[in-house]
Amino acid sequence: MTKWRVEDLARQADVSVDTVRFYQKRRLLPPPAREGRVGWYGQEHLERLARIRELRSRGLTLALIARIVRGELDAADEPLAAAVAAADAEGEEPEAFLTLDELAERSGVPFVLLEAVAREGLLVPRVHDGEPRYTDADAQIVGAGLRLLETGLPLPELLALARRHHEVTRGIAEEAVAMFDRHVRLPLRESDLSDDDKAQRLVEAFRVLLPSVTSLVAHHFRRVLLEVAQEHLEAVGEDAEIAAVNTESARRLEVVWPS
Numbered sequence: 001m002t003k004w005r006v007e008d009l010a011r012q013a014d015v016s017v018d019t020v021r022f023y024q025k026r027r028l029l030p031p032p033a034r035e036g037r038v039g040w041y042g043q044e045h046l047e048r049l050a051r052i053r054e055l056r057s058r059g060l061t062l063a064l065i066a067r068i069v070r071g072e073l074d075a076a077d078e079p080l081a082a083a084v085a086a087a088d089a090e091g092e093e094p095e096a097f098l099t100l101d102e103l104a105e106r107s108g109v110p111f112v113l114l115e116a117v118a119r120e121g122l123l124v125p126r127v128h129d130g131e132p133r134y135t136d137a138d139a140q141i142v143g144a145g146l147r148l149l150e151t152g153l154p155l156p157e158l159l160a161l162a163r164r165h166h167e168v169t170r171g172i173a174e175e176a177v178a179m180f181d182r183h184v185r186l187p188l189r190e191s192d193l194s195d196d197d198k199a200q201r202l203v204e205a206f207r208v209l210l211p212s213v214t215s216l217v218a219h220h221f222r223r224v225l226l227e228v229a230q231e232h233l234e235a236v237g238e239d240a241e242i243a244a245v246n247t248e249s250a251r252r253l254e255v256v257w258p259s
Contacts, residue, residue, distance in 0.1 A: 002042060002043055003033075003040040003041065003042050004040070004041050004042075005038065005039070005040065005041070006020055006021070006032070006039060006041060008041075009041040009045055009046060009049075012046055013046055013049040013050065013053075015049060015053075020041075020049070023049070023052065026062060026066060027066055027070065028048070028052055028062065028065060028066050028069055029045060029048055029049070029052075030044070030045070030048070032045070048069060051069060052065055052069065055068060055069075058082045059082070059126070060081055060082065064081055068081070074189060074195070074198075076188070076189065076195050076198035076199040076202055077185075077199075077202075078199070079199040079200070079202065079203050080185070080199065080202040080203055080206060083202075083203045083206050083207065084206065096135060096136055097126075097133035097134070097135065098133060098134045098135065098136075098138070098139070099133065099134075100114055100115060100118065100134065102134075103134040103138055103139055103142070106136075106139045107138075107139040107140075107142045107143045107146070108143065108146065109142045109143070109145070109146050114142060116159075117142070117145075117159070117162075120159065120162075120163060120166075121163075121166055122159070122162045122163065122166055123138065123142065125138075145158070172217075176213060180205075180206070180209060184202070184205050184209075185202060188201055188202055
C-alpha cells in the first residue's frame, strides 16, 4: 500500500504542506494514519486533493467544497452549485479576474476607496480559484460610482444609501432563494428522477430564473427611479427644469430586455 509523509503528499499533489494542513483543519481532508508521531497519507488523500482542486477551478467556495467531499450534499446539488458559481462567467470571451489592486488600476478609483467599499460589503467579489476576485463589470460599476462623486454627491451619503440598498437587496435575494428551494429544488429532490435528471433540471431552472429575476428587478428599479425623479421635479422644479425633464423623458432611457 502506497503511503507518504506530508511533504511527499504535497509534492505529489503539487500543493504546499501548509495547504495540506489547512485543508485538514477545515475538514476537507481526512487525518493521516498515525504511527507514533509520524502521520502517513495514502491514495485517498491524493485523490481528495485532486477533487478539491477540480471543484475550486469551478468557482466553488471552500465551505461548499467541504460539504460536497464529506457527502453532505445530494449528487444533484453539485451541478447546481457549479452553475451558481459560474452564472455570470458565461459569455463569448473568457472572464478576466482581477485583484482589488488591479481593479483600482483598471477603474481609476483609488485603492483605499475600493477597500472601504468592499469592507462595507458594497463591492461583492466572486470566488475564483478559491480567492475573491473582481471583473470588468466591477470596473465599470465603480467607474460609474466615481462619476457620481464627480457630480458633487457626497461620499458619506452615497455610501449610506448604498448600504441601505445592499441590506434591502440581500433580504429580497434571500427570500427569492428560499422560494426557489421550496418550490423547485425540494420537490425535485423528493421526485423519483435519477440524480442526473434532478441535477439537469435544477440547473435548467436556475438558468431560466436568474436572468429573468435580474431583468425584472433592474427594470422595476429603473422605472420607479424615473417616476420618483419626475414627480420630484414636477413638485419643486423650475419651468426650465421641468421642460428639460420632459424632453429627456421622450428619449429611450430604458433597456429593452431580450426575450
